[in-house]
Amino acid sequence: MAKGTDETGSNRPKLALHVPEPRYRPGDTVDFSDLNIPEPGKQPRPDETAPAKDTYPLCDDLIRVLGDDHQAHGPWDPRLSPETLRQMLREMALVRAFDNRMYRAQRQGKTSFYMKCTGEEATSVCATHALAGDDMIFPSYRQQGCLIARGYELTEMINQIYSNKADKLKGRQLPIMYCSKRLNFFSISGNLATQLPQATGFAMASASKGDSRIAATWVGEGSTAEGDFHSALTFATVYNAPVIFNVINNQWAISSFSGFAGAERATFAARAIGYGIAGLRVDGNDPLAVYAAERWAADRARSNAGPTLIEHFTYRAEGHSTSDDPSAYRSAEEREEWPLGDPVTRLKRHLVALGEWSKEQHEAMDDELDAMVRAAMKEAEKNGILGHGLHHPFGTMFEDVFEELPWHLKEQSEQAIRERQIKWPEDPAE
Ligand SMILES: Cc1ncc(C[n+]2csc(CCOP(=O)(O)OP(=O)(O)O)c2C)c(N)n1
Numbered sequence: 001m002a003k004g005t006d007e008t009g010s011n012r013p014k015l016a017l018h019v020p021e022p023r024y025r026p027g028d029t030v031d032f033s034d035l036n037i038p039e040p041g042k043q044p045r046p047d048e049t050a051p052a053k054d055t056y057p058l059c060d061d062l063i064r065v066l067g068d069d070h071q072a073h074g075p076w077d078p079r080l081s082p083e084t085l086r087q088m089l090r091e092m093a094l095v096r097a098f099d100n101r102m103y104r105a106q107r108q109g110k111t112s113f114y115m116k117c118t119g120e121e122a123t124s125v126c127a128t129h130a131l132a133g134d135d136m137i138f139p140s141y142r143q144q145g146c147l148i149a150r151g152y153e154l155t156e157m158i159n160q161i162y163s164n165k166a167d168k169l170k171g172r173q174l175p176i177m178y179c180s181k182r183l184n185f186f187s188i189s190g191n192l193a194t195q196l197p198q199a200t201g202f203a204m205a206s207a208s209k210g211d212s213r214i215a216a217t218w219v220g221e222g223s224t225a226e227g228d229f230h231s232a233l234t235f236a237t238v239y240n241a242p243v244i245f246n247v248i249n250n251q252w253a254i255s256s257f258s259g260f261a262g263a264e265r266a267t268f269a270a271r272a273i274g275y276g277i278a279g280l281r282v283d284g285n286d287p288l289a290v291y292a293a294e295r296w297a298a299d300r301a302r303s304n305a306g307p308t309l310i311e312h313f314t315y316r317a318e319g320h321s322t323s324d325d326p327s328a329y330r331s332a333e334e335r336e337e338w339p340l341g342d343p344v345t346r347l348k349r350h351l352v353a354l355g356e357w358s359k360e361q362h363e364a365m366d367d368e369l370d371a372m373v374r375a376a377m378k379e380a381e382k383n384g385i386l387g388h389g390l391h392h393p394f395g396t397m398f399e400d401v402f403e404e405l406p407w408h409l410k411e412q413s414e415q416a417i418r419e420r421q422i423k424w425p426e427d428p429a430e
Contacts, residue, residue, distance in 0.1 A: 020259030022330065030333035037339050040064035040286070041074025048296055049305040052278045059269035059279040062313060065288040066346050070353035076292040078130075082356040088129055088149075088287055089347045089357070090365060092121040095145045096344060097369040098154065101377060102161060106322045110385040111161045113175045117142045119317035119335075122287040122343035123248050124218065125149045127312075130294035131216055136206075138186045138199035138217035141176060142248065146218075150183040154376035163391055164384035170392040170400075184213075192223040196232035196245065203243035203301070204235065214242040214301040216294070221268050221311075222253020225261045233309070237275040242301035244294065245309045248284065250316035255329040269311035277307045284314030285340040287347045314340070394420070 024030050043063045046054040065072050072079075080088075099116040106114040117124065124145025128137070137146050147157065156168065160178050163171035169179070179187035186202075189195060199217035206213050223229065224247055236243050247268045251258050261268075272279025278300060282293040290312060297308035315338040319326045351357030384390020398405060398413040405413070 020257070020264055022257035022259065024331040024334060026327055026329065026331055028331040028333070030331050030337040032337050032339050035339055036062070037283075038062050038064065040067040040283075040289075041072075041077075043074065043076060045075035045292075045296070048299040049303055052272070052276055052306065055278040055280060055308075056273055059267055059272060059281055059311075061281060063280060063282040063289045063293055064286050065283075065292060066286045066350055070346075070349040072288055072350065076289055078288055078292040078295060080288070080291065082351065082354060084129065085287075085347065085351055085354075086357065088126050088291070089344070089351060090369070091125045091145065091149050092287070092344050092347065093362075093366060094369045094372070095121045095125060095148050097366065097373050098144065098148070098157070101370070101373045102158070103322065105158075105161070105377065105385075109387070110381075111163070111175045112386055113322055114161065115141055115176050115321045116318050117144060119338075119342060120248060120250055120284065120312075120314050121145050122290045122347075123246065123284045123312040123314060126287045126291040126343075127216070127218075127246060127294040130291050131298055132213070134184055134213050135298070136184045136186065136199070136202050136213060136215045138195035138202070138215060139188055140192075140195060140218045140220060140223070140248075141188050141190075142220070143188075143218050144176070144178075147178060147180065147183065147185055150180075150185065152178075152180055152183055152185070154373060155379045156180075158376055158380035159383055162380055162383070162385045164380065165390045165392060166380070166383035167392070170396050172397065193219055193226035193228035193232075195219065196226075196228050197235065199243050199245075200232045200236045200241050200307075203241035203307075204239050207239070207242055207304075212302065214244070214298060216244040216246065216298070218246045218248060220253055221247055221249040221251075221258050221263065222256060222261050224268060224271070233271070233275045233277070233307075236307040237277050240304070240306045242304070243307045244297040244301060245307065246294070247309065247311045248314060249311050250284075250314050251334075252316050252320070252326075252330065254320040254324060255326075257330075267311060269309060272309040275309075277309060278305075279309045279311075281311045281313060283340055284312030285338075285343045285346065287343050288350070290343075317342075 043061050063076050065076050067073050102114045124143045128146045128149035159166040161175040177188040195217050199215040203215040249268050267281055269279040269281035280293045283289045293310050317335050348362055398409055
């Protein structure tokens with residue numbers, strides 16, 4: 001074999017596959033000092049109706065408002081009233097209190113499954129505040145903050161989590177996969193990314209009917225690897241659909257890090273460039289920046305200036321779900337070293353710096369919210385918890401999907417009644 005050639009005689013270089021590897025594994029010392037975290041207030045704010053390309057420098061930047069001095073800085077400061085700031089703080093703290101109690105409820109066997117959004121509360125609560133109440137929300141499974149910001153009753157959420165007899169979804173959905181028609185909160189799907197084309201479709205329908213309601217959807221950065229992401233953005237750009245794509249980059253997709261969805265090459269916000277739509281990259285742990293970016297995108301969509309992709313740069317502080325143990329795949333130091341802090345603490349300190357809040361008020365609020373969650377749990381438990389038999393009759397599994405039960409399901413339901421002796425709540429033919 002000639003020197004520099006392989007067995008076929010070719011001197012072409014050997015191809016090598018790149019397999020992304022996270023920087024830190026369990027036990028590693030974490031150093032995030034090379035992350036580019038720009039100074040708050042320094043990011044330019046284009047007009048809401050500016051050409052999409054005016055936003056492209058922001059796809060590689062990070063919109064930030066709250067500084068280490070706990071004050072708001074720069075053109076993205078949304079200048080919210082202290083009342084609104086306190087309301088957002090309260091709702092984020094309520095989400096956290098709810099998450100903590102529900103996590104414990106799962107450990108106590110009251111439900112089979114729960115998912116927290118610790119550290120990501122601003123990306124749902126503050127973004128929802130920037131929308132109109134009748135705008136349609138197409139969530140993923142970590143957006144309990146959207147429902148709480150729209151005032152959904154905690155007892156209803158817990159009934160769903162417990163799959164009990166008062167669960168409006170009759171136990172057919174995985175716990176936490178809520179929906180509320182009244183609050184314009186679309187059904188959560190366990191199949192990742194389906195909400196994206198649905199949101200674009202809603203926005204297109206809204207525009208074609210001459211309505212004023214826009215759509216906002218949320219998706220994890222890992223799920224942007226799904227084909228639905230591409231379809232949704234293509235339709236959105238082609239038809240200039242009034243839709244906001246919130247990509248929650250919390251760095252992890254269960255045990256896969258963001259590199260497996262392409263983060264080593266470009267930011268997620270930069271994907272907007274390829275579709276020719278507006279793109280913003282925002283500090284997802286900065287409640288004011290999240291509100292400002294979402295409001296910018298909502299005003300843009302509502303004035304027919306087109307869709308926006310917002311990357312919320314944040315960190316999933318806890319496990320993916322109650323079925324996950326993050327200590328098996330990532331360094332425990334990541335959470336402590338995360339350079340963007342905690343959204344609840346940041347807003348709290350801002351309000352204290354404004355003279356509009358105090359440590360004592362915050363402690364009293366936390367106690368009050370925890371008591372509120374516990375009271376809602378008691379109420380929901382009257383309707384049953386997992387395994388206590390207070391659920392919807394099994395026969396209901398065949399209802400509500402088809403107006404007329406197809407023959408094969410009719411056969412299955414009759415077989416189920418015969419063999420399993422399940423109780424049929426009412427005659428399906430009636
Ligand atoms: C189509 C599809 N593929 C895979 C899964 C399994 N799965 C559930 S959650 C998840 C990780 C998603 O991560 P990401 O989109 O980053 O959201 P995060 O959980 O971080 O909020 C995976 C792979 C699924 N539910 N649906």
